Amino acid sequence: MSDIDNDLRNQSRRQLLKGALVSTAAMGVPSLSNAQSIVSDGDKDSGSQVAAYVFLTPAEASFVEAVVDHMVPADQLTLKGTDLGINVFIDRALDGSWGKGDRMYMQGPWQVGVPSQGYQSPLLPSQLYRAGIAGTNQACEKMYGKSFDLLDPAQKDEILKLLEAGKVDFDGGLSSKTFFGVMYQSVVEGMFSDPIYGGNANKAAWKMIGFPGASEVNARNIVEYKNKRYSPKVMSIADLS
Amino acid sequence: MTKNFSEVDVVIVGMGWTGGILSKELAESGLKVVALERGAPRSAEEDFSIPRMRDELQFGIRHGLMQDLRRDTLTIRNNISQTALPMRQLGSFLLGEGLGGAGVHWNGHTWRWTDMEFKIRSMYEERYGKKFIPEDMTIQDWGITYKELEPYYDKFEKTAGISGKAGNVDNKIQEGGNPFEAPRKSQYPLPPLETSLACDLFSGAAKNLGLHPFPMPTANASRPYTNPDGAKLGQCQYCGFCERFGCEANAKGSPLITVIPFAMKQSTFELRMHSVVSKVHMDKAKKVVTGVSYTNLQTGEECFQPAKIVILAAYGLNNTHLMLTSGIGKPYDPVSQKGVIGKNYSYQTGTGATLFFSDKIFNPFMSTGGLSILVDDFNANWDFDRSGPQFVGGTTLNGGMFGGRPIAYHPVPPGTPRWGKPWKEAMSKWYLRSMSIGSSGSVMANRYNYLDLDPSYKNALGQPLMRMTFDYTPNEHRLSKFAAQKINEIAKSLNPEIMTPASPRTGPWSVVPYQTTHNTGGTIMGTNPSNSAVNKFCQSWDAHNLFIMGASLFPHNAAYNPTGPVGALAYWTADAIKNKYIKNPGSLV
Numbered sequence: 001m002s003d004i005d006n007d008l009r010n011q012s013r014r015q016l017l018k019g020a021l022v023s024t025a026a027m028g029v030p031s032l033s034n035a036q037s038i039v040s041d042g043d044k045d046s047g048s049q050v051a052a053y054v055f056l057t058p059a060e061a062s063f064v065e066a067v068v069d070h071m072v073p074a075d076q077l078t079l080k081g082t083d084l085g086i087n088v089f090i091d092r093a094l095d096g097s098w099g100k101g102d103r104m105y106m107q108g109p110w111q112v113g114v115p116s117q118g119y120q121s122p123l124l125p126s127q128l129y130r131a132g133i134a135g136t137n138q139a140c141e142k143m144y145g146k147s148f149d150l151l152d153p154a155q156k157d158e159i160l161k162l163l164e165a166g167k168v169d170f171d172g173g174l175s176s177k178t179f180f181g182v183m184y185q186s187v188v189e190g191m192f193s194d195p196i197y198g199g200n201a202n203k204a205a206w207k208m209i210g211f212p213g214a215s216e217v218n219a220r221n222i223v224e225y226k227n228k229r230y231s232p233k234v235m236s237i238a239d240l241s
Numbered sequence: 242m243t244k245n246f247s248e249v250d251v252v253i254v255g256m257g258w259t260g261g262i263l264s265k266e267l268a269e270s271g272l273k274v275v276a277l278e279r280g281a282p283r284s285a286e287e288d289f290s291i292p293r294m295r296d297e298l299q300f301g302i303r304h305g306l307m308q309d310l311r312r313d314t315l316t317i318r319n320n321i322s323q324t325a326l327p328m329r330q331l332g333s334f335l336l337g338e339g340l341g342g343a344g345v346h347w348n349g350h351t352w353r354w355t356d357m358e359f360k361i362r363s364m365y366e367e368r369y370g371k372k373f374i375p376e377d378m379t380i381q382d383w384g385i386t387y388k389e390l391e392p393y394y395d396k397f398e399k400t401a402g403i404s405g406k407a408g409n410v411d412n413k414i415q416e417g418g419n420p421f422e423a424p425r426k427s428q429y430p431l432p433p434l435e436t437s438l439a440c441d442l443f444s445g446a447a448k449n450l451g452l453h454p455f456p457m458p459t460a461n462a463s464r465p466y467t468n469p470d471g472a473k474l475g476q477c478q479y480c481g482f483c484e485r486f487g488c489e490a491n492a493k494g495s496p497l498i499t500v501i502p503f504a505m506k507q508s509t510f511e512l513r514m515h516s517v518v519s520k521v522h523m524d525k526a527k528k529v530v531t532g533v534s535y536t537n538l539q540t541g542e543e544c545f546q547p548a549k550i551v552i553l554a555a556y557g558l559n560n561t562h563l564m565l566t567s568g569i570g571k572p573y574d575p576v577s578q579k580g581v582i583g584k585n586y587s588y589q590t591g592t593g594a595t596l597f598f599s600d601k602i603f604n605p606f607m608s609t610g611g612l613s614i615l616v617d618d619f620n621a622n623w624d625f626d627r628s629g630p631q632f633v634g635g636t637t638l639n640g641g642m643f644g645g646r647p648i649a650y651h652p653v654p655p656g657t658p659r660w661g662k663p664w665k666e667a668m669s670k671w672y673l674r675s676m677s678i679g680s681s682g683s684v685m686a687n688r689y690n691y692l693d694l695d696p697s698y699k700n701a702l703g704q705p706l707m708r709m710t711f712d713y714t715p716n717e718h719r720l721s722k723f724a725a726q727k728i729n730e731i732a733k734s735l736n737p738e739i740m741t742p743a744s745p746r747t748g749p750w751s752v753v754p755y756q757t758t759h760n761t762g763g764t765i766m767g768t769n770p771s772n773s774a775v776n777k778f779c780q781s782w783d784a785h786n787l788f789i790m791g792a793s794l795f796p797h798n799a800a801y802n803p804t805g806p807v808g809a810l811a812y813w814t815a816d817a818i819k820n821k822y823i824k825n826p827g828s829l830v
Contacts, residue, residue, distance in 0.1 A: 071660035077669050098303060105310040105329045109697060113326040116751040117317055120326055160660070184659070192647040193298035208665065209672035211606055211647045214295035218479035218607040219435075227438045227602050229673070240292035 051088055055095035055126065059147070063133045064090050066149035070156045071187050078204040081187070089190030089199030099126030121174070125182055132179030135170030136163060194237045203234045214240055243534075244544045249273045251818075252533055252548035254518045254563065255555030257342020258804065259790035259811040261496035262400075263552055264504035264512075265470075266815035272823070273509045275546055277535055279517035279555075280339030285498060289487030297646040301485050306346045308336035312517075313700040315558065319712040319749040321575060321689060327698050327706065333751065334758040335485065336556055340514065341497035343556060343758065344804075348484040348610030348643060349460030349493055351403050351808070352801035353394045355423040357623055359383040361797060364623075365633055374633060375716060379578075379585055379686045380797045384768040384777040387423045390809045393816075395426060397808030398458075401494030402466040402474045404611070405429035405458030419455040421621040434463045434477065438603050439676035440614040443640020446734045452616040457639070459611020460494030472499045481644035483610035493610065515539045519702050521551055521567040523784060530569070530784045536702060549826075550786045550818065553764075554811075557793030558692070561763030562707040565694050570764075570774050570783050575689050575710070581774045583693045585686035585762035586709060587798035590636070590717045592746060593679035594728050595652045596737035603676050605645025613641030619727065620683075620800045630723040632716050634683030637800045638727055642677050652677075654739040678732050680724035680743070681757070686797040687714050692763045712750050721745045759803050761795040778817040778829040779810055785828050788814055 053061050068081025068090070078084060093099055101124040113120045121128055136159065137147045144155055151159065162168050164184075166177030190199030192206070194214065200206065206213055215235035251267050253260045256278035268274045283289075299305045308314075308331070316325035337343030357364060361380050365373060374380065407428045408418025433456035436444070440456075447454040461477040468474070477492040491498050504510045515538040522531045522545075532547035553560040564570055564582045571580035619625050620635030627633065644650070652675045653667035695708040713721075722745035729742045767773025770782035779794060781787040790811055792803040821829055 072665065073662055075662050075665060077665050103304065103309050103311060103330075105314040105327045107327070107698060111324065111326055114319070114323065114749075116319055116749045116753070117326045118332055118752045119329050157661075164659070187660075188651075189298060189302060189648055192651070193302075194296055196296075197298060206647065208669050209647060209651060210669075211645065211672065214292045216295075216478070216480045216482075216606060218481075219476055222435045222437065222479045222604075222607045225602075225604055225607070226441075229602050230604055230607070235292075237292040237296060240295075 051082065051085075051091075053091045055099065056091050059137070060130065060133050061087070061091070062147070062149040063137060066156070067183065068187055068190070070153065070160070072191060077208045079201075081191075083201065084191065084199055084204055085195075085201045086187060086190035086199045089193065089197050090186050092198050093186060093189070094126040094129055099129070100124055119178070121178060123174070128174070128179060128182060129186075131170070131172070131174050132176070132183065135174060135176065135179070136168065138171070139168045196237045203236055206234050242543075244542055246275075246544065246546045248532070248547040248549065249275045250548065251275070251550045251552060252277065252546050253552045253554050254533060255279075255342060255553070255559070256340055256496075256501065256512065257337065257554070257556070258344040258496045258500075258808055260342070260552075260554035261344070261500035261504060262808065262811040263554060263790070263815055264510060265500040265507075266812070267818065268504050268507035268510035270819045271509060274504070274507075274511070275548070276504070276510070276512045277516040277518055277533070277546070278340055278512065278514050279538065280514070282340045282514050283345070283487070283497070285487060285489060285491055289489045291489050294486055294489055295480070295482055297482075297648050300482075301646050302648055304331050304335060304485070306337065306339065306485065306487065307331055308338045311701065314706060316695040316698050316706050316708045317752045318708070318710050321710055325695055325708045325710070328752050332753045333756045334760055335755070336558070336758070341495055341501065344496040345487050346485050347460075347493075347804065349401075350611050350802040350804070351398060351401060351458050351460055352805040353387070353423060353425070353809075354799055354801055354806045355621060356387045357621060358797070358799050359385055359387060361633075369628060373628070375714075377688045377714070378633065378716065379688050380633065381686075381767055381772055383766050383796055384773075385766065390806070390813060391423075391426060393809035393812040394805060396812045397805065399430045399469050400472075400499050401460040401808065402431055402462045402468055403429050403458050403460055403494065404431040404434050404463040406433045406456055408455055417455060419615075419617050419621070420453050421617045429458060430468075431463045431466055434459070434461060434609065434612055435479070436614065437608060437612055437641055438601060439641045440612065442676065442735055443678060443731065444614045446731045447614070447616050447638075447640075449734060450731060452618045454614045454616050457611040457613045457615055459609075461609040461611050462492045462494070468499060470499065470503050472502070474498065477609050479607045479609050479612070481606040481608045481646060483608075484643055516544070517702070518563060519566065519704060521553070521563060521569060521787065523567075523569060528784065530787045550788065550822075552788045552790065554790040557763060557791040558707065558760050560789050560791055560793045561692050564764055564774070564789075565692075565707065566704050569781065569787070572693055573691050575691050578688055581765070581770075581772070583691045583763055584774075585765050585796050586690050586692045586711060587684040587686050587761045587795070588711060588750070589684055589757045589759050589798055589800070590682035590713065590721050590724070590746065591680055591756060592721055592725050592728065592743045593677055594732045594743040595675055595677055595741040596732050596735060597652075597654055597671050597675045597739040599670070599674055599738055602673050603642070604673060605642045605650060605676075608642055608644050610643055612643060613639040615639040619723070630719055632720040632723065633685050634716070634720055635800045636680045636682035636720055636724040636727075638678065638680050638724065638731065640676065640678045640731075645672070647672070652741075655741050678728050678743070680728055681800050681802070682717070682720045682724055683800045684713070684798045685716055686762060713746060718745065759792065759798060761792040761798040761803060763793040764789045765796040766794045767796060776828070776830045779814045780817075780822075780829050786826065788818065790814065
C-alpha cells in the first residue's frame with residue numbers, strides 16, 4: 001500500500017470515528033517532499049470545510065477557528081489550523097476529561113497566590129477557556145468594534161500579544177495571561193499530538209518537522225543514521241492498530 | 242468498622258523500587274510479608290503495549306502514569322511568610338503511582354554517591370574551614386560510608402541492568418569512564434549505550450577543554466540481559482518514549498520486571514493493591530510500631546494490618562507525610578530548629594543551552610532515557626576548588642537529548658515569534674538540527690526549606706496535605722551561575738550557527754515548569770536522634786521496628802540522580818534486617 005493510499009485510508013477512518021469533516025485538500029497531502037504544490041492547490045478548495053462541535057458554541061467555535069488559523073496559517077509546510085483539525089482537537093479536549101479538570105486538585109479555599117504557586121483558579125480548564133473567549137471577544141469589541149474572528153491579521157497579533165503579556169483586563173478578574181497559557185498549549189497539543197485526538201490531520205505537523213511518529217525501533221538506526229536524515233513512513237497510533 | 246488482619250512479620254508501604262527489593266529479599270528469607278500499594282496493578286505486555294504507549298499527549302503531557310492529584314497533593318510556598326497553596330496540577334516534579342512506582346517511568350540514571358556526600362560537613366570543614374558553610378546551611382554527615390555501601394550499589398546495578406563504562410575499578414582509572422567516581426569492585430553489567438551526534442559533539446568539545454567526558458550510567462539495557470535473579474531484559478530500541486512512559490521492550494530496569502515478580506513467587510508474600518496507608522500505629526509505651534491502617538480504595542473499607550516490622554517504601558515525600566500524620570518523631574520547626582521530621586527538604590538546580598546547526602542532523606527522536614555524555618569535573622572531582630565560585634556542592638554537565646517528542650520538544654532560536662509562518666518555518670528548520678547541553682546541580686539543605694502538615698487543605702482521606710516550603714538560596718544561585726558559564730563555554734567552542742545560551746536561575750522556585758523529580762529529605766539519616774529521623778540502617782530512632790526507605794533519607798541533595806543510593810540502601814537495609822535485626826530486635830546502632 002502506498003503512503004498516499006495509507007493516508008487516505010486513515011483519513012476516512014478518522015472521519016468516521018470522530019465525525020469531523022476535514023477538507024478534501026488535507027486528504028491529498030502525501031508527504032513533505034511534494035507538499036508544496038498540493039497544499040496550494042488544496043487551499044482553494046478549503047472553503048467547503050465543516051467542523052461539528054460538542055463543546056464550543058457557534059461564537060466560541062468562530063473564535064477557536066480564527067485562533068488556530070492565525071497561529072497555524074497555511075503555507076508550503078502545512079494546511080491551516082482548521083484543516084489540520086486543531087479546532088476539533090480543542091473542542092474534544094474541552095469536552096473531555098482534561099476540560100473537566102481530571103486529575104486536578106480542586107478543593108478550596110481559593111486564593112490567587114503568587115505565580116510560583118501555579119494554577120489557582122477555581123475554574124475548570126473548560127470553564128476558564130469559555131470565560132477567556134468571552135473576555136477576549138469583549139476586549140476586541142472595545143478596541144476594534146468587532147469580535148476576534150473578524151479582526152485583520154495585524155489586529156489579531158496585537159490582541160494575542162496583549163493576552164500573552166496578561167495586559168487584557170477581563171471582567172471578574174480572570175487573568176488573561178492564564179487564559180493565553182492554556183489556550184496556547186491547547187493549540188500546540190492539537191498540532192502535534194497523535195491524530196487519534198482529532199488534530200494533526202494526516203500527521204502533517206509531524207511531517208513538517210521530521211518526527212517519524214509512533215513506530216520507532218532505532219537500535220540500528222542510531223548508528224546508521226548518525227548525522228543523516230532518516231525518513232521512514234510516518235506512523236500514527238491508528239496506523240499501528 | 243475496621244477489618245483486622247492477623248499479624249505478619251513485615252508490612253511494606255509502597256511497591257516501587259524499594260518496596261520491591263525489600264519484599265523480594267525478606268520474603269525469600271522466609272519472613273511473612275504483606276505489601277500495600279495504593280495504585281493499580283500494571284504489566285508491560287498490556288499497559289505499555291505498542292502503539293498505546295507511544296501517545297505523548299496521554300502519558301507525556303497529561304501524566305497518565307502519575308499520581309492523581311484529586312486524591313492527594315501538596316501545598317507549596319517559597320518561604321514561611323507566604324500562605325501555601327495546593328499544587329493543583331503536576332508540574333515541577335511528577336509523582337508516580339501504581340505497581341512499580343516511579344521505577345516504571347524513570348529515565349534510568351544510576352549513580353554511586355560518594356563520601357563527598359556522606360561526609361559532606363566534615364570534608365568541607367576540613368578543606369575550606371567552618372566559615373565556608375553558611376550558618377543556615379543545615380548539611381550534616383550521614384553516618385554511612387561509601388565503603389559500606391559499595392557491595393549494595395553493585396547489587397542494585399546488576400539487578401537493574403545498568404549500561405555504563407567504569408572509570409575506577411579497584412583504584413585503577415579506566416579510559417573512557419568517569420575518572421572521578423569512587424573505586425568500584427567491578428565493571429557495569431552492560432556496556433554503554435550507542436552515542437548520538439549530540440553526545441559525540443559534547444564529548445569532543447569537553448575533551449578539547451581538558452574535561453573528562455564519559456557515558457551516563459543508566460538502566461536502559463544496551464544489550465539483552467539476564468540479571469543475577471534470572472530476570473530477562475530486552476535491548477533498548479532508542480524509541481524516545483522513556484521518561485514518563487513504560488517500556489514495551491522490557492529494556493528499562495524497572496521493579497516491575499525485576500524484583501517484584503520474584504517476590505510474587507514466594508508463598509510468604511502477599512501484595513494488596515488499591516490500598517492507601519493512612520497511619521502507622523505505635524504501642525502505648527511509644528517504643529515500637531504495631532502495624533498500619535489503610536483504606537481499600539475499591540471498597541472504601543478501613544483495614545488494620547498488624548506487623549512485627551513496618552517498612553515505609555513509598556515515594557520519599559509520601560514517607561514523610563505518613564510520619565507526620567502518624568505523629569511519629571518530632572516535626573521539624575524552622576524557627577526553633579527543633580524536631581526532625583520534615584527537616585532538610587532539598588531539590589536540584591539545573592540550566593541548559595540549545596545549539597542550532599543548519600548543517601547537522603541530530604534525529605532527537607532516536608534516543609533513550611540515559612542517552613547522554615557527561616563531565617563530572619565540577620562535581621565528584623574533590624580537587625575542583627569551590628572557593629573561587631563560592632559554593633558548597635557541585636554540578637554535572639551533559640550533552641544529549643532524551644527524546645524528541647514534538648508537543649514538548651520543538652526548539653526554535655531565540656526571538657522566533659510564538660505563532661504564525663515564521664514559527665512554523667523555524668520548527669520545521671530546527672527540529673532535526675539542534676542539540677542541548679544541560680546541567681544537574683546539587684541543592685544544599687537549608688534551615689528554612691522543610692516539609693510539615695498544611696493547616697488548611699485536606700486530601701481525599703480527610704488528612705492534612707503536606708506543606709512544602711522551598712526556595713533556592715544564594716549558594717545555589719552561585720552554583721547555577723557557574724554551571725551556565727561552563728555550559729556556554731562548551732557550547733561556544735562548538736561554533737553553533739545560533740544558540741540559546743544557558744542562563745543562571747533567577748527568581749523564586751516555581752511549581753509550574755517541569756524541573757526534576759528528585760525531591761529529597763524529610764526523614765533524614767544521621768548520627769544521632771537530635772539531628773535525624775533514622776540511623777545509618779534506615780531504622781527510626783523512635784521505634785526500632787520501623788524502617789524508612791527512599792530519598793527522604795538524604796540529608797541534602799547532590800548533583801547526581803538519587804536512585805543509585807536509594808536502591809543500594811534498600812539492599813543494605815534488607816541485609817541489616819535479615820542478618821542483624823531478626824536475630825536480635827532492637828536498635829542496630
